[in-house]
Amino acid sequence: MGKSVHGFSKLSKHEKINWLVTTFFNDDEKIKKVIQQYWNTNKVLQYLHDDFIENTISNFYIPFAIAPNFLINGKEYTIPMTIEESSVVAAASLVAKFWRTRGGFSAKVISTKKVGQVHFMYKGNKEELKNYFNSKKEDFYKVTENITKNMRKRGGGILDIELRDKTKELANYYQIHVTFETMDSMGANFINSCLEAIANEFKKPDIQIVMSILSNYVPECLVHAEVSCKVEDLYAENSEELAQKFVQAVQIANAEPHRAVTHNKGIMNGIDAVVIATGNDFRAIEAGAHAYASRSGKYKSLTNASIENGIFKFWIEIPLALGTVGGLTKLHPLSKLSLELLENPSAKELMEIIAVAGLAQNFAALRALTTTGIQKGHMKMHLTNIIKQLGASEEEKAFLIDYFEHKTVTHNAVVEAYKKLAKDK
Template structure:
C-alpha cells in the first residue's frame, strides 16, 4: 500500500501537520499517528484463519488440476466443469472459491517450474571410482623430421587426479574408443560415469531439430524433447510403365535401397507394370439402438439421391474435378449390444487421400441418418480399408538373373508360406500371382 509512504512524505518532507494529513486522507488523526510510529512502510493487518467449505475438498481438487495439466488444450476441462464435479461429491461452496483456488494453484506451479532446475551445479568432490574426465587437446610433434599436428586424448580420474595422455592423428570414433580402452587398462579399472566436454559441432548436433521448427514440433504433439532425422536415398534402375523413374526412399535400415536398385537392374528390360482399381474411399456412419434394422436399412437406401446431393454440396471443388459421391451401401452388423446399421458413403476423391472430404460428408449426414433409422449415431468417419482403391505392380524376373532355379523355388516357397499362413502374411509382402519363369 502506497498511502503510508505518501503520509510519511507529507509529514517529513512537506512539513504537513497531522491535522492537514488527516484532512487530505480522510483518516483519523490517531490512525495517522499510528502510521507515523510504524517501523514498516506497509501496514499489516491480522487476517483471522477462517475455515472454508473447500478445505475438505482441497486434495481432491488438487488431484483434478494435476490430471488436467497433462491433457491437451482441446481435452482439458474448465474450472466450471471441475466445480460441477465437486458439487456432485457434496461440495456446497461457490464457484468463485474454486476458481480462486485453481488460480493460486496454477500460479504456484508456474513459479516452481520457473525456479526449479535453474542454475548450474558443478560437483567438485568425488569418491574413489566414481567418475573420470575426458577431453581432447591439440599439440605438435616432430615425426620423421616433420612438424606434425596431433590430437591428444586426456583421461583423468576425478578422485585421485591420476591421468593418461595418448596422441592420435585425428579425432575419430575409433580413436576415441581406443583412448578409453588404453586409459582404463593403465589406470586399472572403469569408473562408474564419465564427464566430457562438448565442442561446438557436438552441441550443434544435439540442438539440431532437423527441418522442423521446435516451436512447431511442440504444437504438433505433446511432451516434445527432440525430432528424428531419417536418411533419404534414391532407388535407381527403376523402369515403371515404360519410363525411367528415380524413387526417393526414407529408411534407416542398411541394404534396403541397394536391394531395390539391384532388383530394378535385374528386370530393367521389362520393368514394372502398374494398375489402379479406382480412387474410391468410404466413410462409415454408425447407427445403434435401432428397433427395426431391416426397415431402417431400406429407408436409408431409398434416399440415395438425397444423400448424393448432400454429399456433393459439401465439396463442390471435388465435384468440379470429377469426383464426388458415387454409391451407397447399408450394412447390418450383429453385435452383443444389438444390430448396428452402418451406412457406407462411397466417394471418388480423385488424387486426394480424401479423409477430410469424406469425414465432412459423414458429419453432414449423421443427423439425417439418425432420424431415418430411429437410432443413435456415434461414429461418422473414414474407413482405412480402401478395398476400392487398390494399386498393383507387376514384374517378371528370369530365374537365371536372380540366381537360378534354387533361388526361384525359394521365392515361390516363401510366397506360399505367406499365402496360407496368416502369421507369415502379417509381415510378408503379398504377391497377387505366383512367381514363374
C-alpha cells in the same frame, strides 16, 4: 509420484524441456544439449516442425535417401525413401538395376474407391428402417453438395450410399456404408465431413448414431505391380532350381502365418519408406495392407510368384490410399521435394510407384533368403553401424571393412577385431 504436471501444453518449448530434464534427468545439462542439437538452425523451418504436433521439444531425424534406376511402365524414376533400416535402400537400388535390364516393372491401378461409414444402433422394425433410409438417400447427396462441390469438379465425390444390416455381428447394429472417389487427395477430412453431414440428416429418436468415420480398410483402392523374365535370366547358375525355391518361399508365406507376417513386413519396409518420404500416412497404409492380407480369413502373403512355360513372374496386389495434395504433402519441404523428384505424380501414379517399391523389397529379401541367406547382407550393412559405435577413425573403418570382407560379421567379432587393431597400434 512427483512426475505429473498441469498445463504442460501451455508451457514454452524451453519450459517443457526444463521440466523434462529436471524431473527425469536430475537437471543434467547434457540432456538439454542432446535435445537442442537436433533443432533446425533455420528458425522458420523449426517453427513449421514445432507446429506439426503438440508438445514438440525437438526433431527426430530419420535418413532421407534415394534409390535410382527404377523403370516402371517404361518411365524412369528415382524413388525417395525415408527409413532407418540399413539394408532397405541398398536392396531397392540393386533390384532396380537388376530388373531394369529385364524390362523393368509394370504396374496398374485396379480401382480407387475409398470407404466411410456412419455406425448406428436401431431396435425397431427393419422394413421401416429401410424405407426411412430410401426416403433420405437423395437428401444425403443434397446436404453434402457444398462439401463435395470442388471434389466433383475434379471428377470425384460420393459414388454410392448403402444401408447395411450388421445385426448378425452385433445386436441392433447397422451402418450407412459410403464409397468415395477422392482423386489426388487421400481424402480423410473430406470423407469425415461428408459422413457427419449424412449422420445429422439421418437423425431420429429411435436411431442412435454411434460414430461417423472413414475406414482405412480399402480393398477397392487397389494396385497391381509385377515383374517377369525367362527363368534362365533370373540367376547366373542353377536358375531352374533357385527359381523354384523362390516360388516355394512365397507359397510358404501363403501357407504359414508366422512366415507371412515377416514376409509382409519386408514388403512394408519398401512401401513405408516411400509413404513417409511423400508425406502420406504409413499407419493407415500398414493397417489396410495387413487387413487385406487377412481377407480370406487367414493371414497370407501380399505377393505371389509363378513359373509357367519357362517364364518367372512375381507380383503384388495391395490396397494403397494415398494423396499427392493436402496434409504434409505440400507442407513438409522434403515431402514436397519427394513428389517433385517423382515429377509430381497423380495419386494413381504414386500408388504404382509405391507398390513397385514394396515388390522390389520383397524380391531382394526372397532372393537372399533362398540363396546366401538374409544375415550375410544384413550384417555387412550393420558392420558400419558397429564401427561407428566404437568410435573408429576413417583409417580403422577402412581396415575393418576390408577385414570382414569374407568373414562372418557379429557384434563381438567386430569389437574383438577393433581391440586387436588398437592394441597392435
